[in-house]
Amino acid sequence: MTQTKRTPHWMTALANHYDQARRQHPDDRLLIMFDIDGTIIDIRYMILHVLRSYDHAHGSGYFHTLTLADITVSENQIDELLRALPIPQQAHADITAWFMKARWSPEAIYQSHRPFNGVLEVIRWFQLQRNTFIGLNTGRPGTIREETLRSLNALGDAYRVHFPTDLLFMNPGDWDSDVLAAKVQGVRYFQEAGYRVVAFIDNEPANLAAVDAADPANEILLLHASTIFESQRERVPSSAVAGESYDLTALLPGDKIPGKVQLVWHAVNTQARIEQFLQAQVHWGEFDIRRDPARGVLVSRQRSFQSLPPTAGASEPLLADTLARLKSAGRGIKLDLRDGLATLDEVIELIQAAGVEQENLWFNGRIERLLEEGFRQLSATFPGATLQCSIDFLAPLILGAPATAKETLDMLSGWGLTRFSVSWQTLNKRQILRQMEAWDLPVNIFEIPNLEQYLKAALLLPRSITADFIHPGW
Numbered sequence: 233m234t235q236t237k238r239t240p241h242w243m244t245a246l247a248n249h250y251d252q253a254r255r256q257h258p259d260d261r262l263l264i265m266f267d268i269d270g271t272i273i274d275i276r277y278m279i280l281h282v283l284r285s286y287d288h289a290h291g292s293g294y295f296h297t298l299t300l301a302d303i304t305v306s307e308n309q310i311d312e313l314l315r316a317l318p319i320p321q322q323a324h325a326d327i328t329a330w331f332m333k334a335r336w337s338p339e340a341i342y343q344s345h346r347p348f349n350g351v352l353e354v355i356r357w358f359q360l361q362r363n364t365f366i367g368l369n370t371g372r373p374g375t376i377r378e379e380t381l382r383s384l385n386a387l388g389d390a391y392r393v394h395f396p397t398d399l400l401f402m403n404p405g406d407w408d409s410d411v412l413a414a415k416v417q418g419v420r421y422f423q424e425a426g427y428r429v430v431a432f433i434d435n436e437p438a439n440l441a442a443v444d445a446a447d448p449a450n451e452i453l454l455l456h457a458s459t460i461f462e463s464q465r466e467r468v469p470s471s472a473v474a475g476e477s478y479d480l481t482a483l484l485p486g487d488k489i490p491g492k493v494q495l496v497w498h499a500v501n502t503q504a505r506i507e508q509f510l511q512a513q514v515h516w517g518e519f520d521i522r523r524d525p526a527r528g529v530l531v532s533r534q535r536s537f538q539s540l541p542p543t544a545g546a547s548e549p550l551l552a553d554t555l556a557r558l559k560s561a562g563r564g565i566k567l568d569l570r571d572g573l574a575t576l577d578e579v580i581e582l583i584q585a586a587g588v589e590q591e592n593l594w595f596n597g598r599i600e601r602l603l604e605e606g607f608r609q610l611s612a613t614f615p616g617a618t619l620q621c622s623i624d625f626l627a628p629l630i631l632g633a634p635a636t637a638k639e640t641l642d643m644l645s646g647w648g649l650t651r652f653s654v655s656w657q658t659l660n661k662r663q664i665l666r667q668m669e670a671w672d673l674p675v676n677i678f679e680i681p682n683l684e685q686y687l688k689a690a691l692l693l694p695r696s697i698t699a700d701f702i703h704p705g706w
């Protein structure tokens with residue numbers, strides 16, 4: 233009989249199954265078991281890397297135009313790939329021998345292993361949950377335990393993911409020797425160590441079938457990572473859920489983000505947006521404050537009056553009204569002082585007249601507009617407020633010349649700045665955030681394009697996130 237019922241996204245199935253297991257076993261140590269190759273690691277990068285290194289070492293050009301998309305076989309079926317390419321038959325044996333020798337070399341593992349998009353965030357999410365663990369169950373032999381942990385932890389670091397050695401189960405035999413039995417042994421290993429295995433994710437149908445047979449009570453949700461696999465698809469157990477992408481929006485609703493991240497609703501500049509914001513759960517609203525040259529008053533407005541002249545009849549919300557409205561609603565007010573020092577005294581007067589509590593005040597400004605003088609004035613007037621500037625101008629230095637970047641950050645802290653804003657569009661953002669965390673400097677993330685990216689950013693647990701909370705699903 234064909235299944236007509238619409239099955240949920242595999243990540244939703246995982247989330248539901250996990251929640252159910254948690255309810256049934258509130259105090260157990262729950263463990264989600266992951267295979268590595270083809271499940272966490274997109275093995276195509278390694279295949280491409282090793283084949284290119286063959287060309288490099290032999291002065292040949294067989295793989296110059298080979299791309300990731302051309303690789304549709306697993307690392308054990310390289311002969312199939314060679315047959316599909318215009319490579320002379322007599323070279324196949326030599327290339328295959330090279331490949332088999334080089335593919336699991338420490339160099340290849342370290343240089344060419346890349347995670348699938350979203351998988352490290354999924355792992356991070358579970359590692360953040362109380363009494364919840366990720367176990368690795370791999371067919372790789374124990375002889376490469378050290379390289380495996382080193383490369384996975386190097387990849388995981390920027391995502392705040394760590395794999396400890398006792399949660400890695402490796403094939404006790406040699407390469408490819410009885411992987412099915414080893415996968416079942418892995419389940420027993422974690423169970424005997426006191427974990428309740430609640431789910432198993434693998435790209436090989438046969439591995440899922442083996443674990444299925446060893447789990448008569450069907451406690452373990454089987455998830456088929458439908459990437460590249462060797463065993464027949466028919467062997468995927470009927471109870472398994474298949475998926476291709478580690479979609480965070482399917483795993484967790486937007487409001488399920490762990491605790492302490494402060495959320496700021498970006499650009500609450502119009503009357504309509506203010507009403508929307510006041511209905512929402514987000515505590516902080518951000519307003520771009522500018523002087524309206526025609527009326528001579530401070531208003532909130534996204535675009536400058538120079539770049540977008542006012543349209544007839546338009547009247548942007550007055551800062552004085554906005555302050556009174558948010559103060560009475562008990563909400564946090566983040567003011568982006570677009571005119572910098574030029575309007576600072578007036579801003580301060582209006583805030584004081586409205587009587588806004590300091591803990592509900594947050595200022596953002598560009599250092600070349602507010603200057604040292606402006607930040608120091610704000611810090612002296614509202615010592616309990618948050619003071620922020622963007623540090624994207626420092627981004628290359630934070631990784632390239634950290635000591636120099638740190639001097640500048642110390643200078644800014646000396647001016648009174650307490651929050652450093654990093655665009656989610658910045659190159660190497662995760663490494664930059666890692667360094668800021670190591671320096672114990674609180675970060676705000678902004679310029680987040682959609683819900684998925686918001687969830688990715690939130691899992692890094694920055695001090696705050698500024699985003700447009702108007703996307704579908706939010």
Ligand SMILES: [Mg+2]
Nearest residue numbers: 267269270435
């Ligand atoms: Mg695999």
